Amino acid sequence: MAGGKGASPIIIKRIEGGGEAGHHGGAWKVAYADFVTAMMAFFLLMWLLNATTEKQRQGLADYFDPTIIQSPAQGSEGLDGGDAPDAADQQSTERGATSDAQLEELARHLQDQLTGSGAESMQRVNLLRHVVTRVTDEGLVIELGDVVDEPLFVGETAEPTAVMRELTGILATVLGRARNRIAIAGHVRGFPQMMIENPVWPLSDRRAHATRELLEAGRLDERRVQRVTAYGDKKPRNSNVMDPANNRIEVILLR
Numbered sequence: 031m032a033g034g035k036g037a038s039p040i041i042i043k044r045i046e047g048g049g050e051a052g053h054h055g056g057a058w059k060v061a062y063a064d065f066v067t068a069m070m071a072f073f074l075l076m077w078l079l080n081a082t083t084e085k086q087r088q089g090l091a092d093y094f095d096p097t098i099i100q101s102p103a104q105g106s107e108g109l110d111g112g113d114a115p116d117a118a119d120q121q122s123t124e125r126g127a128t129s130d131a132q133l134e135e136l137a138r139h140l141q142d143q144l145t146g147s148g149a150e151s152m153q154r155v156n157l158l159r160h161v162v163t164r165v166t167d168e169g170l171v172i173e174l175g176d177v178v179d180e181p182l183f184v185g186e187t188a189e190p191t192a193v194m195r196e197l198t199g200i201l202a203t204v205l206g207r208a209r210n211r212i213a214i215a216g217h218v219r220g221f222p223q224m225m226i227e228n229p230v231w232p233l234s235d236r237r238a239h240a241t242r243e244l245l246e247a248g249r250l251d252e253r254r255v256q257r258v259t260a261y262g263d264k265k266p267r268n269s270n271v272m273d274p275a276n277n278r279i280e281v282i283l284l285r
Contacts, residue, residue, distance in 0.1 A: 175278035188236035202248025220263035220271035235260035
């Protein structure tokens with residue numbers, strides 16, 4: 031037992047924590063990498079905002095938008111701001127060009143009908159003096175107007191003259207070649223302001239409706255007439271409001 035007293039004591043040392051506690055592990059490296067990546071993305075975004083146009087930025091936004099589905103048939107826009115051909119727009123343009131061609135063809139046909147042939151040719155050439163046609167955004171405008179010593183209505187009334195009756199008869203036949211809806215507008219010359227009652231509004235209204243009735247009498251389908259409008263003397267043809275040349279009816283073949 032004496033030998034046991036001289037033995038060295040056994041010391042047990044307990045170490046708390048893992049082996050990497052001294053240098054906090056490698057988590058800081060991941061955090062730093064995320065920070066650097068975020069800064070790169072931020073500076074890249076700032077560069078794009080300063081180096082691109084509004085259209086280019088919209089193109090980028092649309093590209094990364096998951097709710098937008100791009101297909102070959104749809105129009106697209108490159109980063110340089112150039113617009114690729116859009117099928118719908120192209121078809122709309124083609125339809126517009128076709129519509130204009132059809133309206134102009136109808137105007138030529140009206141002119142041919144008014145020119146006439148044979149014995150009636152000279153009589154119908156006189157009718158042609160009353161007619162002006164033009165294609166607008168609204169459609170084909172066929173303007174029937176007074177000429178010197180040959181009005182379309184009797185005096186300051188809505189009673190059509192023989193010239194107006196013949197004109198509307200020919201026009202009803204020509205309009206029967208199309209299916210477009212129709213609008214009618216009445217315009218009259220101005221009257222002196224000292225008149226107690228200015229007749230421009232009721233007169234232009236009655237003449238517009240008289241034209242509608244003449245066209246329907248010529249077998250124009252009444253369901254095609256979309257509107258009948260009275261403009262009074264508010265849209266004169268020339269600067270002299272009281273010039274009889276401002277008396278006119280517009281028959282519009284709508285697009």
